[in-house]
Amino acid sequence: MVNSLADVDETLNTAFLLAYFIHGSRETAVRIVTGAMAKLEVTASAQGKRLYYHPVGRLLPHRSRSNAFRNKVSFSELHLLQRLIYAESEPYEKQQEQVDGAVLINEEEMIVRFVKHLVRVTVRRNSFYVTLGISRLLYNYSTANTMQIYNVIIQDPERVKDDYYFRSRKAVLMQELKERFGDFVNVCRGPRGEERFESSDHTGRHHALVTQSLNLFAPWHTPCLVPAGFDPLIDEIPGLSFRGPDAEDHIEVNRMHATLHPACYQRLTNALGFDSPDRRLEIPRFFFSKSAKEGSTRHSEGGHQGGSGHDGGGNDDEDGRDGDGNDRHQPPELGAEDLNAVKRHLAEQSVRRKRASAGQLRVVVDGVERARLDLMGARQVRFELDGSAELIEVRAVQRRGGDDDEVLLATHFLAHDEDADGARPSNVSITLEGGQKLSIATTAAGSAGTSIIELTYRETNLLRAAALFSRQLFDVAANGGERWPAINNSSRRNKGVAAKVVVPVVALLICVACAVGVMRYVQNRSSRAAPPFIAGDNIAGDKRAGPSVQTSDPATLTAPETDAAPATVNNSQSHVEPSRNQNAFEKRERLESRLPRISKTQNSRERGSTIDRNKLSMPHPDVVEPDRVAPEETSAAVESTRSLEGKAPPTSLRAVRKIYVEFLGDESLNEEILRILIDRLRTDGRLTLASSRDDADALLKVSTEQARRSSSVDLNWASVSVRLVNAAGDVMWPARQNNSRSSYTGAPARVAAEIVQDLLVEVRKADQQ
Known part of the structure; x- marks a missing residue:
């Protein structure tokens, strides 16, 4: 049985083994893991649903500092981390490949990179592309054979398209592989004019290497569902069959496993009566110099195909060692010092x-800068991407000592549909530790295979927003608004007037901001009660955001206000305050719907030292933010404010009275579902909404996204996943042993009503026990 969570140190070691296998270098592997983990903390993607609540635990007398944190990460994050390892590895690969003569590379390294890139470009799509890529480009099964393999994978003959579609999609994958490997590979044509990579004469001896590669590249911690000796004409594989849109994402990962895992793939081909994969393996011939490739091309034109994979240079080591003598098959251990170094880096990035x-x-897509947004003159930037784009990174550029210094703010994996060449439409947002909110909207462009990306920046913190506006006004006065389009188009004779007006306006704004800050401080000191935070990141394809923002998980698009702990990615928080007076509640709700959504904290002390409670929590030894306190002091100060301190978290639904609701996902859906949840819970009265996590017995995490119906797209059709967890991180509902529902699909109002109904049924069952 697959567990739902994995230890962070174990995850780091698993990631290190993967990176080391790809590169064979300890130093490079540690760098790749560090970079991938940093991006995971601020990644939103259609793959990960962060539904687990893991607050930072208290440092009890009998526990060591290293065990003071709940070091857990959900499996959906593991699959994102795998993809980030692939993406983070590529720049190191290309840098090595650009060395004159490629003397540091051998054939084995190129085979590993080829298999890895094939997995990368297919997994980011779906199981159809994975089956197509493995069966047609790594193994040489015919199109007809591949269609039969996919028929078993999908468990539905009606979903298998015609051979023309298979050939056209294979051409797309071929093109992406050619763009990646360039002159290292050569394309030739078969008897029927089919394009294939010229194959190596040494394919057979590399079967063990390919098997090892696929074992590592298959989705981590996924089950083997293909039974030995099954009959594809009679037997069904339930774990691969469609069971409704709620479970389709999970089943898709299982289908990818069935193709990528060598043992499962062997069972598939055996059941269909095909040749064994080792007999069908067809590895490209790699060329390490242009002269060797030109000679091979002349032979190919004369009818010769194949040849030595070593022609034209390259390192001749064939024992798994790279150019530095490292053996990828015998990786070193990742010690405590390396683990702590990664965690320190994550904490430092959170502070920055x-x-x-x-x-x-600066907006970077797959390592290439695609746009810049100057916040002195604009809040939004738009640009186009082609269908092969995968990873968007947003970096803040700052000047330090005369040089540009960059801070990674957010990353976003673009989701892709099977039939569309471009990215799937989505709308995601992330709120950072300092209150900066970044929104990334993806829409289809006019031309086929391209998408429009729209990046928007907004300050949710009042003081930071006032400071930004002040700098913009000063920029107008100093530069005549050269970076402001509205001023650029106006008469330059107004420059002097603007300069005279800006200074008093800025002074007034600063005074107002200070006054508001003092008022908020006094209010927070007088009353610690605050409306519940509804966190979320708004995605139409995967990660969920909601009405406002705070801190939480890496795969969602938000990060917490933490001083010495790694960023926690949480999302928009809509403030809802249940009141005894129905009219007062509705009046407040209507008022808040008109106001800008600004993330709130419990009090001024928590604002300065909030540690992520929803995300991947891990210790960060020796990390001290400049001019602030050490992590030990910060953690103690934060945990001393928790009302749950000193009492054990509830383990039974019978003990749960107050819940705190947190949303991840599509903002428009969150608001409607939230309204129904509040009404139904208030009407029943068994459970009440807590004003904060501190006052709650458990956290209800609701993850939402726009769902695609089989016949058409309904913008009001929602796919929702829920978990009720206690402060220890244990899932209290739905209970796996009771086969309770965790996913719902339908109209938002109906989904919200079903969630409350199912939850209350389980609560009352617990009350009667």
């Missing part, structure tokens, strides 16, 4: 994100 000031943002 919190301190990052608005200036200029």
Whole structure:
């Protein structure tokens, strides 16, 4: 049985083994893991649903500092981490490949990179592309054979398209592989004009290497569902069969496993009566010099195909060692010092994100800069991407000592549909530790295979927003608004007037901001009660955001206000305060719907030292933010404010009275579902909404996204997943042993009503026990 969570140290070691296998270098592997983990903390993607609540635990007398945190990460994050390892590895690969003569590379390294890239470009799509890529480009099964393999994978003959579609999609994958490997491979044509990579004469001896590669590249912690000796004409594989849209994402990962895992794939081909995969393996011939490739091309034109994979140079080591003598098959251990170094880096990045000031943002897609956003003159930037784009990164550019210094603010995996060449439409947002909110909207462009990306920046913190506006006004006065389009188009004769007006306006704004800050401080001190936070990141394909923002998980699009702990990615928080007076509640709700959504904290002390409670929590030894306290002091101060301190978290639904609701996902859906949840819970009275996590017995995490119906797209059709967890991180509902529902699909109002009904049924069952 697959567990739902994995230890963070174990995850780091697993990631290190994967990176080391790809590169064979300890130093490079540690760098890749560090970079991938940093991006995971601020990643939103259609793959990960962060539904687990893991607050930072108290440091009890009998526990060591290293065990003071709940070091857990959900499996959906593991699959994102795998993809990030692939993406983070590629720049190191290309840098090595660009060395003159490629003397540091051998054939084995190129085979590993080829298999890895094939897995990368297919997994980011779906199980159809995975089956197509493995069966047609790694193994040489015919199109007809591949269609039969996919028929078993999908368990539905009606979903298997015609051979023309298979050939056209294979051409798309071929093109992406050619763009990646360039002159290292050569394309030739078969008897029927089919394009294939010229194959190596040494394919057979590399079967063990390919098997080892696929074992590592298959989705981590996924089950083997293909039974030995099954009959594809009679037997059904339930774990691969469609059971409704609620479970389709999970089943898709299982289908990918069935193709990528060598033992499962062997069972598939055996059941269909096909040749064994080792007999069908067809590895490209790799060329390490242009002269060797030109000679091979002349032979190919004369009818010769194949040849030595070593022609034209390259390192001749064939024992798994790279150019530095490292053996990828015998990886070293990742010690405590390395683990702590990664965690320190994550904590430092969190501190830098919190301190990052608005200036200029750089948008990088798959390692290439695609746009810049100058916040002195604009809040939004639009640009186009082609269908092969995968990973968007947003970085803040700051000046330090005369040089540009960058801080990673957010990353986003683009989701892709099977039939569309471009990215799937989505709308995601992330709120950082300092209150900066970044929104990334993806829409289809006019031309086929392209998408429009729209990046928007907004300050949710009042003081930071006032400071940004002040800098913009000063920029108008100093530069005549050269970076402001509205001023650029106006008469330059107004420059002097603007300069005279700006200074008093800025002074007034600063006074107002200070007054508001003092008022909020006094209010927070007088009353610690606050409306519940509804967190979320708004995605139409995967990660969920909601009405406002705070801190939480790495795969969602938000990060917490933490001083010495890694960023926690949480999301929009809509403030809802149940009141005894129905009219007062509705009046407040209507008022808040008109106000800008600004993330709130419990009090001024928590604002300065909030540690992520919803995300991947891990210790960060020796990390001290400049001019602030050490992590030990910060953690103790934060945990001393928790009302749950000193009492054990409830383990039974019978003990749950107050719940705190947190949303991840599509904002428009969150608001409607939230309204129904509040009404139904208030009407029943068994459970009440807590004003904060501190006052709650358990946390209800609701993850939402726009769902695609089989016949058409209904913008009001929602796919929702729920978990009720206690402060220890244990899932209290739904209970796996009771086969309770965890996913719902339908109209938002109906989904919300079903969630409350199912939850209350289980609660009352617990009350009667």
